[in-house]
Amino acid sequence: xxxxxxxxxxxxxxxxxxxxxxxxxxxxxxxxxxxxxxxxxxxxxxxxxxxxxxxxxxxxxxxxxxxxxxxxxxxxxxxxxxxxxxxxxxxxxxxxxxxxxxxxxxxxxxxxxxxxxxxxxxxxxxxxxxxxxxxxxxxxxxxxxxxxxxxxxxxxxxxxxxxxxxxxxxxxxxxxxxxxxxxxxxxxxxxxxxxxxxxxxxxxxxxxxxxxxxxxxxxxxxxxxxxxxxxxxxxxxxxxxxxxxxxxxxxxxxxxxxxxxxxxxxxxxxxxxxxxxxxxxxxxxxx
Numbered sequence: 001x002x003x004x005x006x007x008x009x010x011x012x013x014x015x016x017x018x019x020x021x022x023x024x025x026x027x028x029x030x031x032x033x034x035x036x037x038x039x040x041x042x043x044x045x046x047x048x049x050x051x052x053x054x055x056x057x058x059x060x061x062x063x064x065x066x067x068x069x070x071x072x073x074x075x076x077x078x079x080x081x082x083x084x085x086x087x088x089x090x091x092x093x094x095x096x097x098x099x100x101x102x103x104x105x106x107x108x109x110x111x112x113x114x115x116x117x118x119x120x121x122x123x124x125x126x127x128x129x130x131x132x133x134x135x136x137x138x139x140x141x142x143x144x145x146x147x148x149x150x151x152x153x154x155x156x157x158x159x160x161x162x163x164x165x166x167x168x169x170x171x172x173x174x175x176x177x178x179x180x181x182x183x184x185x186x187x188x189x190x191x192x193x194x195x196x197x198x199x200x201x202x203x204x205x206x207x208x209x210x211x212x213x214x215x216x217x218x219x220x221x222x223x224x225x226x227x228x229x230x231x232x233x234x235x236x237x238x239x240x241x242x243x244x245x246x247x248x249x250x251x252x253x254x255x256x257x258x259x260x261x262x263x264x265x266x267x268x269x270x271x272x273x274x275x276x277x278x279x280x281x282x283x284x285x286x287x
Contacts, residue, residue: 001060002214007016011125026061032220041043041171042173043185045269050070050107050108051107051108052066052070052105052106052107052108052117052122053104053105053106054066054103054104054105054225055103055278056103056156056225056226056227057099057103057156057157057223057224057225057226057227058101058103058147058225059223059224059225060096060097060098060101060192061079062116063101064076064079064224065078065080066151067114067117067118068114069256070108070116071112073114073279076272078114079120081115081118082097082118083095083142084093085114085118085119086115087118087119087122088122088123090146091146091266092147092219093124093146097118097121097122097252098225099125099146099149099150099152099221099222099224099226100121100122100125100126100129100149100222100224100225101118101125101155101225102121102124102125102128103226103227104121105119106120110200113132113150114258121194128228129145129148129231130145133150133235134231137179137234137235138198138235139217140235141173141234141235148234148235149222149230149231149234150168150218150219151169151172151173151218151220151234152226152231153223153225153226153230153231154168154172154186154187154218154219154223154233155172155233155234156225156226156227157162157224158184158228159230159233159253160249160250160251162229164245164253165230165232166236166237166238167235167237167238167240167245167253168240168245169233169238170237170239170240170242171243171244171245171255172237173237174240174241174242175243176217178286179216180243181212181213181216182212182218183204183212183213183214184212184224185197185199185203185214187202187219187223188206188208188210188211188212188213188221189208190210190219190224191208191209191210192206195265197255210223214219227249240255242255242256242257243256243259243262244256244257244259244265245262245263246262246265246266247267247270248265248268248269248271248272249269249274
């Protein structure tokens with residue numbers, strides 16, 4: 001029994017206090033790294049290619065939908081193309097590209113297909129993640145690169161701002177080191193294929209390997225496709241003893257090592273919610 005872990009009925013889940021953008025268009029304005037897409041045509045004059053922007057933190061399912069729309073393909077085409085895409089994924093991924101569809105701006109040419117787009121995303125991730133800094137950082141934290149990408153995906157999902165990413169990563173590592181469950185509602189949302197800042201007590205009883213309330217350690221795969229800032233946080237977390245965090249209101253995320261202080265922060269979070277809403281099991285990277 002872990003005496004420093006409060007009873008489940010009093011635990012509040014952690015969640016960033018910002019809305020999650022669910023982009024439904026194939027081309028989205030945003031900051032991203034430009035990645036050249038290999039054209040199968042010989043060089044010739046043609047119209048300027050359209051671009052497909054994959055924002056940081058998108059799930060694989062969102063990427064598949066965006067590719068379908070960008071290429072004017074029937075829904076489900078890109079997902080169904082995975083088995084024949086020949087993606088160069090780490091063995092730990094088991095063929096699942098989640099975490100390795102690197103966020104960037106991808107030019108589209110007339111020969112672009114789901115396979116070529118997915119391959120370039122994965123190849124780009126491979127170049128970004130398998131360099132010496134990431135490998136060395138993963139080793140310092142006693143993780144492999146795939147596990148580090150998983151940590152980065154949690155950071156990407158949970159941090160309200162780039163400035164908070166290092167602290168969120170530290171909470172994850174502190175809880176893993178102490179043998180505490182992560183208790184992140186972002187993993188439950190992933191299992192339920194939803195986007196919401198509100199997690200109920202019944203949600204925390206979900207039978208899923210992604211239920212980080214009931215399962216120890218990291219989730220079995222990344223839960224989104226993290227960007228470079230989240231990866232940097234995952235290999236070099238901010239020093240600190242924090243075990244809990246909660247975004248009380250936009251721009252005000254509070255980190256603490258004290259459960260009592262955390263509960264006061266959660267109470268303030270609940271007071272800031274719409275009065276018409278019923279109380280929820282609120283997170284704070286975990287308790």
